[in-house]
Amino acid sequence: MVTRTPAAAPAPEAARRARKRRGEPGGDVMKPTRLRGRALLVAFAVLAASLAVGLMAGAAGISPRAIALALLDRLPLVSVHSGLAPVEEGLLFQLRVPRVLLAAVVGGLLATAGAGYQGVFRNPLADPYLLGAAAGAGLTVTLVVVFLGGDAGVTAVPVAAFAGAVGGVFLAYALGHTAGRGGGTATLVLAGVAVTSFLTAIQTFVQQLKVDELQRIYSWILGDVGGGWEQLRMIAPYAVVSTIAMLLHGRLLDVLSVGDEEAVSLGLHAARVRFGVLLAASLATASAVAVSGLIAFVGIVVPHVIRRLAGWSYRIVLPLSFLGGAAFLVLADTIARTVLAPAELPIGVVTAFVGAPFFVTVLRVTRRVGT
Amino acid sequence: MSGRAVPAIEARGVGVTLGGRRVLADVTLSAAPGQWVAVIGPNGAGKSTLLRAVAGLVPREGEVLVGGTAVDDLRPRRRARLIAYAPQSPALPPDMTVYDYALLGRTPYVPYLGSESAEDREVTRSVLERLDLGGFASRRLGHLSGGERQRVVLARALAQQAPVLLLDEPTTALDLGHQQQVLELVDRLRLADGLTVVTTLHDLSLAGQYADALVLIAAGRAVAAGPPARVLAEPLLTEHFGASVRVEAGADGRPLVHLVRPPASPAPSAEES
Numbered sequence: 001m002v003t004r005t006p007a008a009a010p011a012p013e014a015a016r017r018a019r020k021r022r023g024e025p026g027g028d029v030m031k032p033t034r035l036r037g038r039a040l041l042v043a044f045a046v047l048a049a050s051l052a053v054g055l056m057a058g059a060a061g062i063s064p065r066a067i068a069l070a071l072l073d074r075l076p077l078v079s080v081h082s083g084l085a086p087v088e089e090g091l092l093f094q095l096r097v098p099r100v101l102l103a104a105v106v107g108g109l110l111a112t113a114g115a116g117y118q119g120v121f122r123n124p125l126a127d128p129y130l131l132g133a134a135a136g137a138g139l140t141v142t143l144v145v146v147f148l149g150g151d152a153g154v155t156a157v158p159v160a161a162f163a164g165a166v167g168g169v170f171l172a173y174a175l176g177h178t179a180g181r182g183g184g185t186a187t188l189v190l191a192g193v194a195v196t197s198f199l200t201a202i203q204t205f206v207q208q209l210k211v212d213e214l215q216r217i218y219s220w221i222l223g224d225v226g227g228g229w230e231q232l233r234m235i236a237p238y239a240v241v242s243t244i245a246m247l248l249h250g251r252l253l254d255v256l257s258v259g260d261e262e263a264v265s266l267g268l269h270a271a272r273v274r275f276g277v278l279l280a281a282s283l284a285t286a287s288a289v290a291v292s293g294l295i296a297f298v299g300i301v302v303p304h305v306i307r308r309l310a311g312w313s314y315r316i317v318l319p320l321s322f323l324g325g326a327a328f329l330v331l332a333d334t335i336a337r338t339v340l341a342p343a344e345l346p347i348g349v350v351t352a353f354v355g356a357p358f359f360v361t362v363l364r365v366t367r368r369v370g371t
Numbered sequence: 372m373s374g375r376a377v378p379a380i381e382a383r384g385v386g387v388t389l390g391g392r393r394v395l396a397d398v399t400l401s402a403a404p405g406q407w408v409a410v411i412g413p414n415g416a417g418k419s420t421l422l423r424a425v426a427g428l429v430p431r432e433g434e435v436l437v438g439g440t441a442v443d444d445l446r447p448r449r450r451a452r453l454i455a456y457a458p459q460s461p462a463l464p465p466d467m468t469v470y471d472y473a474l475l476g477r478t479p480y481v482p483y484l485g486s487e488s489a490e491d492r493e494v495t496r497s498v499l500e501r502l503d504l505g506g507f508a509s510r511r512l513g514h515l516s517g518g519e520r521q522r523v524v525l526a527r528a529l530a531q532q533a534p535v536l537l538l539d540e541p542t543t544a545l546d547l548g549h550q551q552q553v554l555e556l557v558d559r560l561r562l563a564d565g566l567t568v569v570t571t572l573h574d575l576s577l578a579g580q581y582a583d584a585l586v587l588i589a590a591g592r593a594v595a596a597g598p599p600a601r602v603l604a605e606p607l608l609t610e611h612f613g614a615s616v617r618v619e620a621g622a623d624g625r626p627l628v629h630l631v632r633p634p635a636s637p638a639p640s641a642e643e644s
Binding site: 030031255259261263264265266311 | 462
């Protein structure tokens, strides 16, 4: 039988002294978990290194020194002689630089979108590809390419991709919600897989109707970041808007991580936050898919590694995922175009090769923890 | 506080229907400023639902007033500055630190897309010190014991600086010693800060020991309310819990509830855990 004690027990004070004896951290460590300058610096360094590798690797055999000089020459107020022939310089600036940059942007978008979806669904396996966002965008883009074609198609592609991405996620979420009430992590992923297969089937059907467009669609589906400056310009506004929108929601995703009900009791409009992040992540996915086709696993692998290395908070995971995703995809693209040179491997093959085993590992670990 | 003061929290005619099932009907509850009200009742009676309805987490009928203002007229952030709620089994992300978790209590004070101010961090720091969690600040939630976890959840609720504290079964899954520690802590904070506390408690003796007033919920209705000595009456408990009990006055006059084996097999009275 528990009864009231006449006076509060002095136990806490004793416990504090005991902790001090054991040398455990005291009150001076009361700092919020935030993105630290050092982590940001490391991420930028990794990105810079991978960009350098991406720029230097290639069939033409231009020397790293010449590339560095040529890049320096492009800076305002700097004039150096790179010693590159006009053809080499054209190759560098019309093919390789935009390609590397596009890979970086697409990788950053996919990884940040993955982190955003993971926050919204409180599910470490959420990913633009597995959720049906990529397949939805893939289907609508194919429809546009096949039925509008030509110039009309080019301008309609981002819009179509966005509508498809949002539709795909919505389908997967609705299906996961009705299929498994409280089913958790696996249900949403299974629903996403089902939606992805279904939408991909429709897409295949559509593309078979127009066999003359097959080559174009097919190379797009397998993933390609060789779109050049034009495509980079096309997605830039969407990329900037969606990335900023997601980064602004870091704190709110942290609040959501304790559950909707508690978030609401803390005065947060949980549904509104989810909706906002969902839209931003789908816009990011859509802009990536619109120029690069379907590239899987970047959205799972990168945020997961960031979480392990730098911390749980979405205020850390979102920005570092962008930098990490950019670096990852630049390297993946470099591998894709060098490993079978002069032939090119689709970039999606490289990311899947790394990502699929990784995915299984994440699944095993989360199952064991029981979340 | 005089008995005629505006209640700190008041629920009038609260009804809740969940999934087509009537869970609560016409429940009234009122707590004067600084009072501790415990909601008791058998399993599935609707105790937690009542708390969640008062906290605005489930759709409800009826009225909830905080300091005389209808909560439905308040913006969510404003409401969260007046009512803090701690669920029975809160989600504690295992990698989150104690400090970060307590800091979440400042959410109603942080601008939508902004971040926590120095004041928010200071309030959180002082709350943690006060609950003697200072040394735990950088500890991850996944590495805490049951008693520590309960204190951390309390810290988050206190960081909200709301005058009304709704605690759903704050002693669930704690052993005797930790149950007592947590309830003593709540009582100390209540007296120090003049907080109004509404808890659900499945342990009748604990409810009788700590609360100023009890509300007995059975099958979704409030069947008795008032001071512990009146609500913890043998006939009422027998009727609504289907239990054979004996109630006696403790040293301080508060009722103690004992489970008694039914007469068929006489045995010394067993203590209720």
